Amino acid sequence: MPSTVKGVIARGKGDPVELVDIVIPDPGPGEAVVAIQACGVCHTDLHYREGGINDDFPFLLGHEAAGVVEAVGEGVTEVESGDFVVLNWRAVCGECRACHKGQPQYCFATHNATQKMTLTDGTELTPALGIGAFAEKTLVAAGQCTKVAQADPAAVGLLGCGVMAGFGAAVNTGGIQRGESIAVFGCGGVGNAAIAGARVVGATTIIAVDVDDRKLSWAKEFGATHTINSREEDPVEKIRELTGGFGADVVVEAVGRPETYEQAFYARDLAGRVVLVGVPTPDLEVTLPLIEIFGRGGALKSSWYGDCLPNRDFPMLVELYRQGRLDLEKFVSERIDLDAVEGAFAKMHEGTVLRSVVVL
Template sequence: MPSTVKGVIARSKKAPVELVDIIVPDPGPGEAVVQIQACGVCHTDLHYREGGINDDFPFLLGHEAAGVVEAVGDGVTEVAPGDFVILNWRAVCGQCRACHKGEPQYCFATHNATQKMTLTDGTELSPALGIGAFAEKTLVAAGQCTKVADADPAAVGLLGCGVMAGFGAAVNTGGVRRGESIAVFGCGGVGNAAIAGAQVAGATTIIAVDVDDTKLEWAKQFGATHTVNAKNEDPVAAIRELTGGFGADVVVEAVGRPETYEQAFYARDLAGRVVLVGVPTPDLQVSLPMIEIFGRGGALKSSWYGDCLPTRDFPMLVELYKQGRLDLDAFVTERIGIGDVEEAFEKMHGGKVLRSVVVL
């Protein structure tokens, strides 16, 4: 029988979110229904509400989530009822050219549930990133469920988006190694996850750059060895000074702005790697001298979901968390109810929290 549950929707562009009844169908072939235990309030959800992703309103928001599988449809072998899972938005297809090349972390045809969740009047909902987890239950493709060891859902659920994006930007995309230096521009949830990843990987010089002293203090908790307030000093000069005059081996840009990307470009060492993980708006452009691009060598990369493979990375990072080597608890600024999402957006927009997490 389909379930009627509470969920948070964005009904129209820039309108406050609403807590309403939604209908979650029984899982069909290849699908799973998951009881949501916790879901982080991510900036991407705010982008959906603001109309910055697309215009497929109404959206069922929420995607950074963990919970327990309640039921599965025909043909599902990845998970079973009772499994504790983290939801992901990269359910690899196994058939596209990336998968055939043995690079499923770049899958170009990730899939979602076929059926639609709806409002009680039958209006179809667009789930954020194919998940829609600001709800007591949600319907997803079974491949969007990654089974992990039991752990605090409010903490490990953040691996579903922001923490994985930042950690992976440093470790998977940037390839930061033992003894290397890294600079991270933007010390919100994603940037601090990049810092945490660099520490786990063994980077010895970890430089946090922001314009907010509170965020720079957060960065120290995650492993930053140095901090630079870009309001008070030139971050490129500061990074060079902290790296023997050379620049950092890896620079992660977690802001998504042309001015910070340009700073990141000039703050790297020769043959260094620049990684863009901050999400820019479609109107933004960056201009760089081609001779500088050529002359500095190295690589300019973008990181999509931290270039992660959930089945590989989520269990590993949960194990690091359980060993005390990756402090996911520190990302959870507050635990809130499902009716508090709009207020959480305001706190996030004001830079007052790393993550508000809805606990159900």
């Protein structure tokens, strides 16, 4: 039987979110219903509310989530009822050209549940990133469920988006290695996850760059060995000073602005790697001298979801957390109820939290 549960929706562009009754259908073939235990409040959810993704309102918000599988549909073998899972927004197809090349982390045909969740009047909801986890239950494609060892859902649920994006930008995309140097521009949740990833793999010089001393203080807690307030000093010159005059081996740009991307470009060593993980708006452009792109060698990369493969990366990161080597709980600034999402958006704007996490 379909379930009626509470969920947080954005009904129109810029409107305050609402806590309403929503209907969750029984899982069909290839689908799963998950009872949500915790879900982080991510900036992407705010983008949905503001119409920055598309205009397919009403949206069922929330996507950084962990919970327990309640039921599965026909043909599902990945998970079963009772499994503790972290949700992801890239259920790989196994059939596209990326999957056939043995690179499923780049799958070009990821998918979501086929059926729609609705309001009680039948209005179809668009789930944020195909998940919609600001709800007591949600319906997803079974491939969006990654079984992991039991752990604090408020902490490990953050692997579903921001933490994985930042960790993967440094480790998967940037290929940071032990003994190397890394600079990270932007020390919110994604940037600090990149810093934490660099520390886990053994980077010896980890430089955090931001305009907010509070965020730089957070960066130190995650493993930054040096901090730079770019309002007060030139980050390119300072990064070179901290790296023997050469620049960093890897530079992660977690802001998504032309100004910071240009700084990241000039702050890398010869043959260094620049990784863009900050999400720019469509109108932004960057101009760089072509001779500098050629002359510096190395690589300019973009990192989408940290180039992750959830069934490979999520269990590994949960195990690092359980071993005390990756402190996911540091990302959890506060635990809130389902009716406090609008207030969490305000705190996000103010920059006073890394992550508010809804706990059900």
